[in-house]
Amino acid sequence: AQTVTQSQPEMSVQEAETVTLSCTYDTSENNYYLFWYKQPPSRQMILVIRQEAYKQQNATENRFSVNFQKAAKSFSLKISDSQLGDTAMYFCAFMKAAGGAQKLVFGQGTRLTINP
Amino acid sequence: DTGVSQNPRHKITKRGQNVTFRCDPISEHNRLYWYRQTLGQGPEFLTYFQNEAQLEKSRLLSDRFSAERPKGSFSTLEIQRTEQGDSAMYLCASSSTPGVGYTFGSGTRLTVV
Numbered sequence: 001a002q003t004v005t006q007s008q009p010e011m012s013v014q015e016a017e018t019v020t021l022s023c024t025y026d027t028s029e030n031n032y033y034l035f036w037y038k039q040p041p042s043r044q045m046i047l048v049i050r051q052e053a054y055k056q057q058n059a060t061e062n063r064f065s066v067n068f069q070k071a072a073k074s075f076s077l078k079i080s081d082s083q084l085g086d087t088a089m090y091f092c093a094f095m096k097a098a099g100g101a102q103k104l105v106f107g108q109g110t111r112l113t114i115n116p
Numbered sequence: 117d118t119g120v121s122q123n124p125r126h127k128i129t130k131r132g133q134n135v136t137f138r139c140d141p142i143s144e145h146n147r148l149y150w151y152r153q154t155l156g157q158g159p160e161f162l163t164y165f166q167n168e169a170q171l172e173k174s175r176l177l178s179d180r181f182s183a184e185r186p187k188g189s190f191s192t193l194e195i196q197r198t199e200q201g202d203s204a205m206y207l208c209a210s211s212s213t214p215g216v217g218y219t220f221g222s223g224t225r226l227t228v229v
Contacts, residue, residue: 004158033215044120045159045207045220052215091158095214101172102214103149106158 002027002094006107013082014115020067021077021110023092029053031097034068034075035104040088048090051075053097079112087114120221122208128227129198136194137224141210148191149218150183151207152176159207165191198228 004025013019025034036048051059051068058066063080079086092107121140129135141148146167151159162181164172167188177183180198185191195202205225209218 035217037220044222045209047217050215050217093158097215101149101161101164102147103161103164103172104151104159104218105161109156109158 002029002096002105004092004094004105004107006090006092006110008110009108010111010113012113012115015082015084017082018078018080019082019112021079021090021092021112023075023077023107025073025075025092025094025107027073027094029096033095033097034066035093035095036064036066036075036077037091037093037106038086038088039091039109040085045091049077082114084114084116086112088112120208120210120219122206122221122224124224125222126225126227128229131200131228132197134194134196135198135226136192137206137208137226139191139193139208139210139221140189141191141208142212142219143189145210145212145219146188147211147214148185149209149211150191150193151209153205153207153223154203162193162206195226198226200228202226203228 032053034051039045049061067076089109093104148165150162153159165185180196183193205223207223209220211218
């Protein structure tokens with residue numbers, strides 16, 4: 001079974017700073033997807049960024065980028081020029097690339113607060 | 117495309133009562149998922165539908181839980197004889213290509229008193 005671990009329950013930074021959220025996972029699969037989802041207070045879960053395990057190049061979406069280290073089974077999220085609207089719970093998630101339900105396995109989450 | 121819709125947003129019920137939640141996925145999405153999220157935790161998988169077929173159920177889904185997706189459209193999740201431990205946010209998500217991610221609804225928050 002796959003597991004996802006987020007070791008930082010809470011983080012807090014000042015607006016415009018850069019912040020990195022950590023995620024490690026455990027799997028015996030060779031091909032899979034990794035995701036970061038954002039869940040603002042009382043709002044729905046939104047996809048931030050995804051990474052395909054067979055791609056070595058780290059994914060980037062505007063101010064969001066990942067550092068994917070396949071051998072180390074590490075998948076961190078970097079948020080540059082942080083904004084007040086980035087305040088949310090952030091969840092790292094794993095998905096097998098094929099077969100079965102392709103369900104998401106989530107970590108425990110990191111509560112990120114951006115301070116003005 | 118109005119996204120994934122879940123109703124009701126909130127439900128307070130007395131222990132022992134039955135409750136039913138509804139999820140309307142994005143119309144062209146053939147895959148539908150239910151997750152449960154307790155306070156301060158990540159969502160946990162409950163069950164998965166491909167079209168109208170329920171293809172996978174988690175061990176978390178006890179005999180008191182049942183889900184349906186008639187005609188592969190909307191889905192319902194029913195909890196019978198609710199217990200306080202059932203209090204949680206119930207999330208629905210849909211997808212046509214899981215590898216690009218799911219679209220989640222806003223969830224139904226259940227409180228059992």
